[in-house]
Amino acid sequence: MKDQKIINLILEGNELGFIKLANKYEKLLFYIAKSILGNRIEDVEECVNDTYLKLWNNIDKYDSDKASLKTYLIIIVRNTAINKLRDLSKHEKNQISDDITDIAKYYIDNKQNLEKSIFDKEDLSKLNTLIKNLKSVDQEIIIRKYFYLQSSKHIARVMDMTVTAVDSRSSRTRKILQKEFEKEDEEVIRKENKYE
Amino acid sequence: MNEVKLIDMLSYLEPELLEDDYIEKDMNKLKNLISKISESSSLITFNKGLRSIIKIITFIIASLLVLVGIIVIIIKKKKPKITKKAFNFVTN
Incomplete structure (x- = not known):
């Protein structure tokens, strides 16, 4: 149906x-x-x-x-x-x-x-945009690991990768996401200082 | 990014990022794996069945051979007696 x-x-x-x-x-x-x-x-x-x-x-x-x-x-x-x-x-x-x-x-x-x-709407929208812009492999790993909470072993098996590759890719992607968020925070602080 | 925060933030993941059928792919893989296992297990059962049929046939043939052997021995043993009896009957 x-x-x-x-x-x-x-x-x-x-x-x-x-x-x-x-x-x-x-x-x-x-x-x-x-x-x-x-x-x-x-x-x-x-x-x-x-x-x-x-x-x-x-x-x-x-x-x-x-x-x-x-x-x-x-x-x-x-x-x-x-x-x-x-x-x-x-x-x-x-x-x-x-x-x-x-x-x-x-x-x-x-x-x-x-x-x-509870999260800021802007942060959530930023995260969604960042994930959308990731390489499809990294996007899949992030969604599988942090949305579906699948184990690295399972992800490695279904994606034909090694567990080490899955872990290192997910760690690298998290670092990229962190950097992007920090970058924005720095910009906000810079703007605030400018107006003061 | 902190893993706990990422898990919490992904509660608000945009639906379009979930349109890829990762989970259905997994489920299909699992289904295929299960069907492969059941296929191979049915093949194993078939092989086992074939083996037992061959065993039964071999047993029947072996017992038939033994039976034939026994009959031949009996006939061989009885043959001279029969010829003796026939000779006596003729001479008498």
């Missing part, structure tokens, strides 16, 4: 819309949730169910010109999984699956404030 038909059914409040949605995207959503939350099935299931619920509550905000339904669902499930990872780590460490990736472990171990961070 086409996405627009599914959306129309959900907008009508027809349960069939959700059945069709699940038939079409359930595997994808489970795959993404599992790559972030590990193999604990109850966490993954809860995350996917929350994704459906969020879609149900926000279907009127969905704009098909901005994103396909699939991409919209990917964003919801990824962010729901990250929130869940933070929530689980808030309580007790043993509530988290043992097999989460190193980057997911690093995230919960090093996130000082476990609340959701």
Whole structure:
């Protein structure tokens, strides 16, 4: 069934819309949730169910010109999984699956404030532009590693690269991003000094 | 850039950067891998089946040969007696 038909059914409040949605995207959503939350099935299931619920509550905000339904669902499930990872780590460490990736472990171990961070709109737009301008290989590595929280080993396997190459490329890209942000900060300070 | 900050900032990634089907590619690779494994395992099962059929056939042929051998021995042993009996019958 086409996405627009599914959306129309959900907008009508027809349960069939959700059945069709699940038939079409359930595997994808489970795959993404599992790559972030590990193999604990109850966490993954809860995350996917929350994704459906969020879609149900926000279907009127969905704009098909901005994103396909699939991409919209990917964003919801990824962010729901990250929130869940933070929530689980808030309580007790043993509530988290043992097999989460190193980057997911690093995230919960090093996130000082476990609340959701708020960012400047300009910074977010700058980051998006910088990522868009990256080489396609580096763009893929950054998205796989820091959006989907995939392990370097997995990325290396699917991209036919070595783990070292993945790690060095991602580290180099992060340095480039950092430099670009610092450059802008310096410019802002320079401008402020000029006007003083 | 700090990895934690990058993960948090990517929560606001623009949808167009996610239109590439990385995940679907992964899922297809996984599907292909699973089908390859199941194909090879079915080939292994087929080979095992073939081997056991060959074993059974060999066993049947071997037992038939043994049986034929036994029958031949019996006939060979019985032959002189039969000829003796025939000779006696004729002479009498």
